[in-house]
Amino acid sequence: MPNKEDILDLYFMDARCKLIDIAAFLDRLDRHEGNTDFRYEGFNQALNAMQNPGAVPRAQAVLEALSDHTEEPIPKATIQGAFGAPRLEINN
Amino acid sequence: MPYIEPHAHMVSRTTADYEAMAIAGCEVICEPAFWAGFDRSSPQGFHDYYRQLTEYEPARAAKFGIKHYCWLCINPKEAEDAGFAREVMAIIPDFIDAPTVLGIGEIGLNKNTVSELKIFEEHVELAKKYDLPILIHTPHLEDKLKGTKLILDALKNANVDPSRVIVDHVEEHTAGLVLDAGFWAGMTLYPESKCTPARAIDMLENFGMENIWMNSACDWGVSDPLAVPKCIQEMKKRQLAKDLVHKVVYENPVKFLSQSKNFKVDG
Numbered sequence: 182m183p184n185k186e187d188i189l190d191l192y193f194m195d196a197r198c199k200l201i202d203i204a205a206f207l208d209r210l211d212r213h214e215g216n217t218d219f220r221y222e223g224f225n226q227a228l229n230a231m232q233n234p235g236a237v238p239r240a241q242a243v244l245e246a247l248s249d250h251t252e253e254p255i256p257k258a259t260i261q262g263a264f265g266a267p268r269l270e271i272n273n
Numbered sequence: 274m275p276y277i278e279p280h281a282h283m284v285s286r287t288t289a290d291y292e293a294m295a296i297a298g299c300e301v302i303c304e305p306a307f308w309a310g311f312d313r314s315s316p317q318g319f320h321d322y323y324r325q326l327t328e329y330e331p332a333r334a335a336k337f338g339i340k341h342y343c344w345l346c347i348n349p350k351e352a353e354d355a356g357f358a359r360e361v362m363a364i365i366p367d368f369i370d371a372p373t374v375l376g377i378g379e380i381g382l383n384k385n386t387v388s389e390l391k392i393f394e395e396h397v398e399l400a401k402k403y404d405l406p407i408l409i410h411t412p413h414l415e416d417k418l419k420g421t422k423l424i425l426d427a428l429k430n431a432n433v434d435p436s437r438v439i440v441d442h443v444e445e446h447t448a449g450l451v452l453d454a455g456f457w458a459g460m461t462l463y464p465e466s467k468c469t470p471a472r473a474i475d476m477l478e479n480f481g482m483e484n485i486w487m488n489s490a491c492d493w494g495v496s497d498p499l500a501v502p503k504c505i506q507e508m509k510k511r512q513l514a515k516d517l518v519h520k521v522v523y524e525n526p527v528k529f530l531s532q533s534k535n536f537k538v539d540g
Contacts, residue, residue, distance in 0.1 A: 182512060183512050187512070240475070241445040241446045244417075244444055245418065248415055248417065249385075249417070249419045251419060254385050254387045254389070254390050254427065255385060256386065258384035258389070259384075261350050263384075263412070264413055264415060265415060267415045
């Protein structure tokens with residue numbers, strides 16, 4: 182099994198790159214006109230979940246933050262695709 | 274290293290992809306019936322598609338020394354109209370005795386609707402009637418967690434043997450649900466909407482090497498038919514023993530797929 186230093190050697194630069202991309206994405210949203218929507222809200226909740234995952238691993242916490250937590254099947258599909266963050270007015 | 278691609282949509286791929294997969298070590302490709310990027314307008318469209326899966330693709334794969342198997346169903350994206358879905362399901366028995374059919378799949382849910390769930394349950398009954406294994410598609414992105422829970426509940430209600438069912442496209446928030454219930458789990462190396470090689474290996478570390486496989490699910494979207502051999506390379510970087518890599522990319526698929534009477538790895 183690789184140790185922590187091995188993992189840093191393998192993945193630090195890739196994770197650093199992705200982290201800066203996330204920061205630049207948020208800066209881009211700040212800089213441009215108009216309004217954000219439920220995806221931005223979900224993204225921020227996921228960022229918070231990553232930093233404060235509680236008892237579950239961070240990746241699981243992020244995925245759960247970006248999930249629909251309702252339990253019943255919806256009456257009818259209004260779209261075929263998915264957005265990446267829950268939009269409750271569509272899902273219910 | 275030899276490997277099995279247990280989930281690929283080759284009808285959407287070029288012949289050059291078959292060649293590249295063969296060179297990379299692929300010995301077997303399994304192709305679930307799926308949504309081809311657009312809704313087909315008639316059951317006849319599915320009849321032609323099932324012929325493509327059972328006749329044309331096995332011949333195309335054989336030119337590169339690859340065995341090609343398939344799974345049959347109407348996928349959940351086209352199951353919203355239950356009447357239409359039942360018309361399509363009525364022609365599936367005409368193809369079930371084809372020598373390369375493994376079972377029923379990829380059935381499941383897309384937007385977690387009442388109709389999708391009903392058609393899913395009817396597919397499960399079809400599999401039980403013909404004593405076939407099942408391959409399950411779980412929904413994308415925000416719909417995956419809820420859909421996986423609905424699917425697992427429906428399977429339990431149907432009294433299906435979980436060892437004959439693989440629930441595909443698991444991620445970190447659903448893998449434990451699936452494996453803990455006794456089902457097989459599939460990890461899909463489709464980075465934008467599913468998981469990366471690094472995350473797939475993380476899941477192996479966290480959930481173990483039993484009852485799990487990995488696939489590319491390469492299709493008409495932004496996807497990579499060489500995702501599995503690229504993940505093999507990643508597993509080497511992560512210092513996984515060669516026998517464990519072989520288990521995940523070869524022995525595990527053989528173990529699950531051998532539950533289908535038609536699957537023969539050396540035939």
